[in-house]
Amino acid sequence: MAKPNPFLALSTAAMALPAFAAPQPVETIVAIKATTYQEEDVPQRDVLAGSDERYKIDIAQFRLLTPVGEKWSLGVDVAYETMSGASPWGTIMGADGEASLIMSGATIRDKRTEVSLTATHHGESRSISVDLASSDEDDYEARAVSISGEWEMNNKLSTLSLGMSYSSDDIEPTDALRFGRVQREEKISRSLSAGWAQVLNKNSVVHVGLDVTDHDGYLSDPYKLRDVRPDEKLEWALSLKYRRYFDNQNAALHLDYRYYNDDWGINSHTFHTGWHQNFGDNVRVVPNVRYYSQNEADFYRGTDDFGLATTINQSSDFRLSGYGAYTLGVKLIYSALQWDVSLSIDRYISDKSYGHDASDQSHPALLSFNMTSFGLNFRF
Amino acid sequence: MKVKLVTSLCVVCLLSLAACETVQPWERGTLAKPEMQLSEGLDSPLYHQVYDSKEASSGGSGAAGAGCGCN
Numbered sequence: 001m002a003k004p005n006p007f008l009a010l011s012t013a014a015m016a017l018p019a020f021a022a023p024q025p026v027e028t029i030v031a032i033k034a035t036t037y038q039e040e041d042v043p044q045r046d047v048l049a050g051s052d053e054r055y056k057i058d059i060a061q062f063r064l065l066t067p068v069g070e071k072w073s074l075g076v077d078v079a080y081e082t083m084s085g086a087s088p089w090g091t092i093m094g095a096d097g098e099a100s101l102i103m104s105g106a107t108i109r110d111k112r113t114e115v116s117l118t119a120t121h122h123g124e125s126r127s128i129s130v131d132l133a134s135s136d137e138d139d140y141e142a143r144a145v146s147i148s149g150e151w152e153m154n155n156k157l158s159t160l161s162l163g164m165s166y167s168s169d170d171i172e173p174t175d176a177l178r179f180g181r182v183q184r185e186e187k188i189s190r191s192l193s194a195g196w197a198q199v200l201n202k203n204s205v206v207h208v209g210l211d212v213t214d215h216d217g218y219l220s221d222p223y224k225l226r227d228v229r230p231d232e233k234l235e236w237a238l239s240l241k242y243r244r245y246f247d248n249q250n251a252a253l254h255l256d257y258r259y260y261n262d263d264w265g266i267n268s269h270t271f272h273t274g275w276h277q278n279f280g281d282n283v284r285v286v287p288n289v290r291y292y293s294q295n296e297a298d299f300y301r302g303t304d305d306f307g308l309a310t311t312i313n314q315s316s317d318f319r320l321s322g323y324g325a326y327t328l329g330v331k332l333i334y335s336a337l338q339w340d341v342s343l344s345i346d347r348y349i350s351d352k353s354y355g356h357d358a359s360d361q362s363h364p365a366l367l368s369f370n371m372t373s374f375g376l377n378f379r380f
Numbered sequence: 381m382k383v384k385l386v387t388s389l390c391v392v393c394l395l396s397l398a399a400c401e402t403v404q405p406w407e408r409g410t411l412a413k414p415e416m417q418l419s420e421g422l423d424s425p426l427y428h429q430v431y432d433s434k435e436a437s438s439g440g441s442g443a444a445g446a447g448c449g450c451n
Contacts, residue, residue, distance in 0.1 A: 033422040037430065061422045079425065157400060191439070197418070200400045202407040207418050211439040237440030241418050245410045252415040258440035268437040276415035284415060294436050319436050335414075344423075367434055377421060 024122035025073050028066040033375035035059040039085065039367055042101060046364035048094065050103030054367075055085035075118035082111045088365045090225035091316035093303045099316075101364050102225065112137045125152040131165075142169040148193075161195040161209075173222040185218030207241040220315070226304045227315045235262035252276040254288075265298035266320070269356065282335050286344075290327035295357035296320060302361045318363040324354025325367075342375040 039054035064076040086104045094100035116133035128149045135142040148163030167189040173181040191213035199205050215233040242255040256272040274288035297320040299313035308314055329346035348369045352362035403411075414420060432438040 031422050033426065035426060059426065061426065063422055077425070079429075155402070156405075157403060193439075198400055199403055199408075199411060202401075202403045203410055205411060205416065205418075209440065213439060235437075235439065237437070239440035243416050243418070245413070245416055247410075252413070258437070260437035260440060262436075264436075266436045268435070270437065270440070278415070286415075292431075292435060292437075297436070319434065325435070369434075371430065373426065375422060 023127075024071065024120075025065055025067050027379045029063070030378045031061070031063040031375065033059075033061040033373055035061070035371060035373040037369060037371045039369040042103065042365060046099075046101055047103055048092065048100040050089065050101070051086035051106035052103065053086050053106045055083055055087065057081055057083040071122050073120045073122065075116075075120070077114070077116045077118075079114040080111070081113075082109075084109050087223065088318065089223060090304050091302065091363070091365070099303050099361055099364055104223070110138050112140075125156065126150060139174050140169065140171050142167055144168070157199040159195075159197040161193070161197070163191075163193045165189075165191050167191075169217075171218065171222065176222075181222045182218070185222070187215060187217030187219060189213060189215050203245040203247070205243050207239075209239040209241075210236065211239075212236045221317060224315070224317065226306055226308075226310075227317065228310060228313050229299065229315055230264065230313055233262055233264055235260065237261075250278045260294075264320075266294055266296070267357075268292065268294035284331075284333040284335070286331040286333070288327075288329045288331070290329075291324070291354075292327075292350075293324040293354065293356040294322060295355070296322040296359045300359065302359060302363070316363075318365040318367070321352075321363045321366075322355050322357050322359040323350055323352050323363070323366055324356065324358070325350035326354065338380055339376065339378045342373070342377075344371075344373045344375075346371040 035058070037055070037057040037059065039056070041054055042052045044052050058081065060080045062076075062078045065073065067073050084106075085108060086106045087108065088101050089104055090102040091099050092102065112135060114133070114135040116131055118129055118131045120127050120129040126149060129147065131144075131146045131148070133142075133144045133146075144165060144167035146163060146165035148161065150159055150161045152159050169187045169189070170184065171182075171187075172184045175181070176183045191211060193209065193211040195207060195209040197205060197207045213235050215235075217231060219231060219233055220229045221227045237258055237260045239258045240256070243252060244255075245252045252275075254272070254274040254276065256270075258268075258270040260266070260268040260270070270290070270292045272288065272290040274286050277285050277287075279285065297315065299315060300320045300322075301314050301316050302321075304316050305314060325348060327346055327348045329344060331342060331344035333340055333342045348367065348371070350366045350368065352358040352366070410416060428438075
């Protein structure tokens with residue numbers, strides 16, 4: 001099942017645009033990337049029933065971005081995923097007083113296909129994009145539309161970006177009758193975003209962004225034994241990005257921060273920094289670190305309470321608990337005149353003790369995963 | 381908390397405007413380098429999709445990814 005997807009359309013439109021300017025692309029770009037995502041198994045001692053084997057996902061991505069005529073560009077993005085493994089159905093109090101998991105069987109198989117088309121009109125100092133996107137799984141379907149624009153000003157040292165999107169998602173859980181799940185539910189998401197990019201000098205740029213998203217509809221997880229969430233959520237996120245190039249080191253520093261807040265009571269902080277070290281004209285090595293921390297949702301419970309009425313909100317989803325996480329990664333890039341190739345490796349670990357406002361008890365389903373990607377880009 | 385953040389945002393904007401220099405078009409070669417971009421290629425949709433589906437937060441970059449089948 002897919003997670004709520006507020007920015008499906010908006011994001012693709014934004015990504016089709018240059019980072020902080022709005023000119024028409026001068027060349028066609030074709031990009032492909034293959035990724036393997038593998039979660040570590042849950043410790044057997046924490047599993048009361050079901051499989052301890054968690055998700056493995058293989059992801060294939062494709063992008064085409066090409067100029068059309070003198071004032072237009074067209075972008076096509078396709079992603080195809082195959083996934084297998086088990087997921088937590090519930091959390092109950094074990095005989096030892098510790099939380100234990102009820103997992104699904106290891107037979108979950110699903111695939112997801114996402115397609116988006118972006119058309120952009122480029123003016124003298126602005127661009128306007130329209131994006132249509134769809135995402136399909138066996139049990140989940142999302143359709144989204146967005147419009148976004150960028151305006152250069154201040155002698156092209158500043159760029160204002162604005163966007164809005166609308167997404168309609170339908171879920172039809174598998175084995176609904178067999179397990180007493182909802183048979184069909186819907187969700188609507190609407191989002192607004194605004195950003196300001198500012199060139200500070202010839203070696204540095206900063207970007208400030210603000211997103212607000214409203215979700216309305218079925219927001220619970222139908223696969224869990226007891227998961228009752230509000231049918232509305234309002235969330236917003238503030239982001240800061242800074243890029244600085246060091247001539248002496250032939251390297252660039254990336255500093256990113258995001259503050260997130262929603263009316264389910266969750267606040268989070270995300271820091272991400274990377275050092276882009278060039279070696280000669282062709283090789284770049286990018287070690288990077290990401291830190292994430294969130295507090296728990298107002299209705300989060302460490303273990304499911306089946307004595308509560310089903311009208312009372314509760315969830316034992318580990319993603320709604322209070323915890324923190326680190327990602328350590330490195331990316332290698334070799335660039336030639338008309339193509340480049342990249343390899344990246346990431347290691348993600350999460351723990352209650354890493355969080356700034358952690359839950360009382362550590363959730364046994366907190367994740368660790370490894371991710372490896374191989375990418376190719378062509379320009380012509 | 382929100383007021384403080386919005387205030388901080390305004391302060392950052394004002395400081396960035398105050399701190400910026402005039403950069404002529406022929407001086408912008410460094411800013412056009414791949415390593416100076418705010419997001420790069422297919423990395424953004426990939427990472428945002430993974431993190432958005434495994435953590436409670438999303439957004440903030442204009443480049444969050446689509447949902448995945450990862451419960």
